[in-house]
Amino acid sequence: MKAERFKRYGVVVALAFFCALLLWIGQWSQLPVFSNEGEPRALTQGSEDRSHVALTFNISWGTEKVHEVLKQLEAHKAQATFFISGEWAERHPDIIKEIHEGKHEIGMMGYKYESYLERKPEQVRSDINQAKEAFEKLGFENIKWIRPPHGHMDKEVLTMIENQGMQAVQWSINPRDWENPGTNNIIDAVLNEGSKGDIILMHASDSVKQTAKALEVILPGLKQKGLKFVSITELVSGGESETTQIE
The missing domain is CATH 1.20.5 (Single alpha-helices involved in coiled-coils or other helix-helix interfaces)
Incomplete structure (x- = not known):
C-alpha cells in the first residue's frame, strides 16, 4: 500500500x-530575441501576426508641440511610446508626468541629443548612464528602450546598449515630419504604408509644425485599417519581432 x-x-x-x-x-x-549569433541588433518592426502598430514620438527640445500631440492621442484613445532625451526630461518633469499619466510608454534618447557615432565609446557609455540617472530621479527606473540620437548607431554602439541591459529601437515607417513636408504628405506616408507590426517614427519637438494636424487623419485612418495602437513593449511581446543588423 x-x-x-x-x-x-x-x-x-x-x-x-x-x-x-x-x-x-x-x-x-x-520574450523577443534581439541578437543573432551574438550580433546585437536594433528593433525595427513587431510581429505581423497581430493587428498592432506602435506610434513613437521623439522629443529633444521645445514644449509647445508636445501638448498638441498629446491632445490628439487622448482624443483618439491612442497609446504611444515617447523617446525623450534625459536633458529635456530634467528640464520638463511636469510634461513627463503628463505623458506618463496619459498611459504612454517612456523610452530614452540618451542624455544629450548628440550622435553616438561622433562620440568616443566612453562618452556614449557616460551619456547613457547620465540619462538613466536623470530618468530614475523622475521615478522612471529600468527604462529598457533607447533610440540613439538621430537614429545613428553601429555595432559598437549596439553592443554598449546591450551591455546596459537595454534595446535599441529604430522604425519601419518614417514620414519625415520634422522636415514639415506638408500635412497631406505626412498623412499619405503613414496611411499608405502603415500595416501590422509597424513602428512609426514621428516627432513632438517644436520643430514639427504639421504633425498634430496630420494625426487628426492618421489616427482614425489607422483604426479603420483594423490596427490597434500599442506601446513598444506590447508590440514585441507574444510575437516574433524583426530586427536589423547594423554594420
Whole structure:
C-alpha cells in the first residue's frame, strides 16, 4: 500500500514539475530575441501576426508641440511610446508626468541629443548612464528602450546598449515630419504604408509644425485599417519581432 501511495505521489510531483516547466518555457518564448549569433541588433518592426502598430514620438527640445500631440492621442484613445532625451526630461518633469499619466510608454534618447557615432565609446557609455540617472530621479527606473540620437548607431554602439541591459529601437515607417513636408504628405506616408507590426517614427519637438494636424487623419485612418495602437513593449511581446543588423 505504501509503495502504491508513493508511486501516486511521485506521478503527481512529476506532472506538477512538467507543467511548471512548460509554463516557464512558454513565458520565455514570449520574450523577443534581439541578437543573432551574438550580433546585437536594433528593433525595427513587431510581429505581423497581430493587428498592432506602435506610434513613437521623439522629443529633444521645445514644449509647445508636445501638448498638441498629446491632445490628439487622448482624443483618439491612442497609446504611444515617447523617446525623450534625459536633458529635456530634467528640464520638463511636469510634461513627463503628463505623458506618463496619459498611459504612454517612456523610452530614452540618451542624455544629450548628440550622435553616438561622433562620440568616443566612453562618452556614449557616460551619456547613457547620465540619462538613466536623470530618468530614475523622475521615478522612471529600468527604462529598457533607447533610440540613439538621430537614429545613428553601429555595432559598437549596439553592443554598449546591450551591455546596459537595454534595446535599441529604430522604425519601419518614417514620414519625415520634422522636415514639415506638408500635412497631406505626412498623412499619405503613414496611411499608405502603415500595416501590422509597424513602428512609426514621428516627432513632438517644436520643430514639427504639421504633425498634430496630420494625426487628426492618421489616427482614425489607422483604426479603420483594423490596427490597434500599442506601446513598444506590447508590440514585441507574444510575437516574433524583426530586427536589423547594423554594420
